[in-house]
Amino acid sequence: MNVNTTSAGLEKKRLQIGIIPLVDAAPIIVARDKGFFERHGLHVDISVEASWASIRDKVVAGMLDGAQMLAPMPLAATLGVDGIGTPMLTALSLNLNGNSIAVSEGVYRAMRLTRREPVSAGRALKALLEHDRIDGRKPRVFAHVFPFSTHHYELRYWLAASGIDPDRDLRLEVVPPQLVVQHLRDGRIDGFCAGAPWGAVAELAGVGQRIVNTHQIWNNSPEKVFGVTREWADAHPRTHRALVAALIEACRWLDEAEHRPEAAQLLIDAGALDAPPATIRTALDMPVPGDPFFGPGLVFYRNAATFPWVSHAIWFIRQMQRWGQVAESVDAAAVAAEVYRADIYRDAAGPLGIPLPDTDHKDEGVHAQDWSLSCSGGTLAMGSDRFFDDAVFTLGGGQPA
Amino acid sequence: MRVMLVDDDYGRMALLRQALLSGGNEVVAQLSPADDLLHAVSQCQPDVILIEVDSPSRDTLESLGQINRDRPRPIVLFASQSDADTARRAMRAGVSAYVVDGMSSSRLKSVIDVAIARFDEHQALRKELAETKTRLADRRDVDRAKGVLMQRRKLTETEAYELLRKMAMDRNVKIGDAARSLLAAAELL
Numbered sequence: 265m266n267v268n269t270t271s272a273g274l275e276k277k278r279l280q281i282g283i284i285p286l287v288d289a290a291p292i293i294v295a296r297d298k299g300f301f302e303r304h305g306l307h308v309d310i311s312v313e314a315s316w317a318s319i320r321d322k323v324v325a326g327m328l329d330g331a332q333m334l335a336p337m338p339l340a341a342t343l344g345v346d347g348i349g350t351p352m353l354t355a356l357s358l359n360l361n362g363n364s365i366a367v368s369e370g371v372y373r374a375m376r377l378t379r380r381e382p383v384s385a386g387r388a389l390k391a392l393l394e395h396d397r398i399d400g401r402k403p404r405v406f407a408h409v410f411p412f413s414t415h416h417y418e419l420r421y422w423l424a425a426s427g428i429d430p431d432r433d434l435r436l437e438v439v440p441p442q443l444v445v446q447h448l449r450d451g452r453i454d455g456f457c458a459g460a461p462w463g464a465v466a467e468l469a470g471v472g473q474r475i476v477n478t479h480q481i482w483n484n485s486p487e488k489v490f491g492v493t494r495e496w497a498d499a500h501p502r503t504h505r506a507l508v509a510a511l512i513e514a515c516r517w518l519d520e521a522e523h524r525p526e527a528a529q530l531l532i533d534a535g536a537l538d539a540p541p542a543t544i545r546t547a548l549d550m551p552v553p554g555d556p557f558f559g560p561g562l563v564f565y566r567n568a569a570t571f572p573w574v575s576h577a578i579w580f581i582r583q584m585q586r587w588g589q590v591a592e593s594v595d596a597a598a599v600a601a602e603v604y605r606a607d608i609y610r611d612a613a614g615p616l617g618i619p620l621p622d623t624d625h626k627d628e629g630v631h632a633q634d635w636s637l638s639c640s641g642g643t644l645a646m647g648s649d650r651f652f653d654d655a656v657f658t659l660g661g662g663q664p665a
Numbered sequence: 666m667r668v669m670l671v672d673d674d675y676g677r678m679a680l681l682r683q684a685l686l687s688g689g690n691e692v693v694a695q696l697s698p699a700d701d702l703l704h705a706v707s708q709c710q711p712d713v714i715l716i717e718v719d720s721p722s723r724d725t726l727e728s729l730g731q732i733n734r735d736r737p738r739p740i741v742l743f744a745s746q747s748d749a750d751t752a753r754r755a756m757r758a759g760v761s762a763y764v765v766d767g768m769s770s771s772r773l774k775s776v777i778d779v780a781i782a783r784f785d786e787h788q789a790l791r792k793e794l795a796e797t798k799t800r801l802a803d804r805r806d807v808d809r810a811k812g813v814l815m816q817r818r819k820l821t822e823t824e825a826y827e828l829l830r831k832m833a834m835d836r837n838v839k840i841g842d843a844a845r846s847l848l849a850a851a852e853l854l
């Protein structure tokens with residue numbers, strides 16, 4: 265039985281949704297376990313996948329209806345640079361923030377950091393790499409989780425802005441998050457950028473230290489999205505909207521501070537994450553306001569976190585172009601609008617009666633503090649969007665809106 | 666073709682290796698997913714890498730075709746240069762392939778077909794093993810249920826078996842399941 269009238273005419277009610285064992289899979293697990301999917305007439309089975317490649321392949325093959333994806337994945341798929349090239353889209357952002365950069369104990373000692381923040385950490389790492397070069401040491405290896413990942417671009421952004429050439433001064437490799445701690449222990453990598461809880465797991469295991477949180481690199485940066493193929497979205501418009509609505513409700517539930525301990529328990533009980541329960545709880549704890557390292561921590565709903573900002577998609581395509589994954593000639597704005605479907609989000613969110621932005625774009629790097637965005641439904645409380653190097657990203661050609 | 670195998674199922678890897686060798690291919694490396702795949706790739710220079718679809722280390726191989734100044738032979742996912750049908754069959758069988766970009770497709774297809782066949786066969790073997798286990802369990806439970814009936818109802822072995830079979834037929838279940846529900850009921854009494 266479903267109680268929601270919008271469930272009438274769903275093209276498909278029984279769905280398979282893929283997730284990766286990470287704390288930010290929480291909205292999907294919460295939507296299942298707290299009955300949000302069911303309220304929208306959906307029966308969802310969750311399939312825990314071992315890699316982003318397998319998420320992509322199974323969504324393409326129709327073995328999964330949709331999945332948790334890294335924000336750049338549907339873009340890479342549509343641009344045809346991900347190995348398969350099946351057009352995908354997203355109408356929902358699942359969370360902001362959550363990744364951290366950790367280094368081995370040895371590197372941490374050599375860096376002699378007094379503060380865990382990107383400017384001094386970048387400076388210290390650059391000095392260490394210079395020493396290495398003079399000593400003739402072979403290049404350090406830093407891991408991220410996928411060629412088209414927020415982690416990859418955040419890591420490169422931080423390194424480049426710190427005066428380190430990510431292709432010349434060190435080596436970047438892909439290591440799946442569940443293996444990063446082991447690789448750090450074995451000395452196969454010197455550092456990594458991965459999602460929660462893996463930075464904390466490295467600390468708990470005594471093999472590494474977190475030195476930078478990606479919130480510090482780019483405040484409230486987009487992280488995971490809910491992705492489907494374009495073909496699936498066209499064939500299941502109602503089901504897609506019901507899924508998005510259910511997930512928005514799950515995200516809203518998750519951002520009530522008093523629900524976080526229960527959410528942590530749901531994740532632990534779901535057994536999807538092979539990490540110490542304490543690290544899962546901590547990753548979901550809301551930091552004290554103004555925490556210099558974590559900022560607001562994982563954000564699922566506040567700060568318009570669920571809205572698929574087309575400008576975020578443009579930023580990702582620009583990173584792909586910057587690092588040679590995608591040709592300069594690609595029309596970033598056109599592809600972004602094709603893949604990040606704010607129109608579907610508005611359709612799905614409308615009946616929920618929540619305030620919706622009037623625009624699909626926002627400038628980044630222009631708010632060092634929380635701010636508010638006026639829109640037709642009222643005002644939206646927004647979070648800071650500062651880049652650590654004070655860069656400004658606008659679509660108007662330099663002049664912030 | 667120079668083939669690299671990545672699998673933590675040694676039985677399956679052995680099957681596949683044998684089949685590839687008899688097809689005239691060379692197996693240049695056999696690794697477990699936790700090994701240093703990138704190092705092995707640059708050392709062994711395989712034409713094809715075969716890896717289980719559900720291995721976490723696939724994401725590491727995904728990076729081989731990306732941003733690679735020092736890798737003269739870019740390696741791509743098989744699906745990106747092949748017929749979608751073979752790629753899909755491979756995934757359903759549980760194997761994915763990473764290949765050197767521009768490799769001739771007919772020889773490649775034969776290697777991938779061998780992999781699909783061996784993965785399918787292995788899956789069938791596992792299923793058969795599971796079925797054999799069920800059959801053994803059925804025989805054990807049927808024997809025990811017969812014993813209970815013989816003792817409580819003073820039946821001969823043949824009569825007990827006939828009764829058990831009738832119970833199974835009436836309820837439209839397998840005789841093993843009928844035996845197990847009878848044993849569970851007997852335990853309660």
